[in-house]
Amino acid sequence: MPLARPQPSFVLVEPQMGENIGGAARAMLNFGLNRMGIVNPRDGWPNQRAIAMASGAARVLDDAVIYGTTPEAIADCAYVFATTARHRDLTKPVMSPERAMEHARHLLEAGQGVAILFGPERSGLENQDVALADAIISVPVSDQFASLNLAQCALLIAMNGAVRPPISFPNPWRWPRPSLPARSRLKSLVTTMSNGWTRPAFSFPRLRPTG
Numbered sequence: 190m191p192l193a194r195p196q197p198s199f200v201l202v203e204p205q206m207g208e209n210i211g212g213a214a215r216a217m218l219n220f221g222l223n224r225m226g227i228v229n230p231r232d233g234w235p236n237q238r239a240i241a242m243a244s245g246a247a248r249v250l251d252d253a254v255i256y257g258t259t260p261e262a263i264a265d266c267a268y269v270f271a272t273t274a275r276h277r278d279l280t281k282p283v284m285s286p287e288r289a290m291e292h293a294r295h296l297l298e299a300g301q302g303v304a305i306l307f308g309p310e311r312s313g314l315e316n317q318d319v320a321l322a323d324a325i326i327s328v329p330v331s332d333q334f335a336s337l338n339l340a341q342c343a344l345l346i347a348m349n350g351a352v353r354p355p356i357s358f359p360n361p362w363r364w365p366r367p368s369l370p371a372r373s374r375l376k377s378l379v380t381t382m383s384n385g386w387t388r389p390a391f392s393f394p395r396l397r398p399t400g
Contacts, residue, residue, distance in 0.1 A: 194298075196222050197270075198225070198302070198305070199307065200256075201226070201307050202259055202308050203231060204230050204231065204310065206232075206310060207236035207238030207239035208239070209340050212340025213225070213343035214242075214247070217246070225252070226254050228258065267302050269306060270306065270326050271306045272305060273314055273319060274335040279325075281322065284327070285328075289305075289324065306322060307339055
């Protein structure tokens with residue numbers, strides 16, 4: 190279900206592949222988010238590949254707002270984040286997805302509009318779009334391969350942007366326990382026990398006929 194509370198707007202800037210737009214919609218709805226803006230999509234709109242990929246999240250695409258430019262898409266927002274993996278010669282705060290969405294929640298609760306910009310798949314956001322943002326969201330990915338698929342990036346942000354009750358999981362390490370043996374030792378133990386069970390001493394006696 191979409192969130193009843195205020196939520197950020199996910200703005201896809203000049204997305205190139207319909208499949209990625211649909212994947213981003215699914216990622217958003219997984220965490221109750223449904224406010225999507227799309228700036229100048231390469232293949233026009235509506236996009237059948239996006240709809241097919243969105244599957245049960247097509248409602249996000251149905252309500253998506255199409256814009257001609259990035260400034261139009263963020264016109265009603267007081268604070269804007271830009272997602273990028275590249276180093277920019279811009280003086281802006283850089284935040285992790287967790288920290289950025291925590292800040293976004295405070296802004297949203299205060300009645301401020303918040304948008305998150307996602308760039309095109311080929312090269313990411315252009316400098317002029319990043320310049321419109323107040324802060325940058327950077328995912329701590331490997332230096333050897335920093336490229337994230339559009340839908341993957343949307344999923345990481347949506348996971349941290351969902352306003353939901355905290356989920357508690359039981360802690361399996363709450364009680365003291367001995368160190369765990371290696372898998373090879375466990376296999377050896379199981380083999381030894383299995384061989385022992387096949388010995389006569391561990392077998393059930395054959396039933397003798399009575400009478």
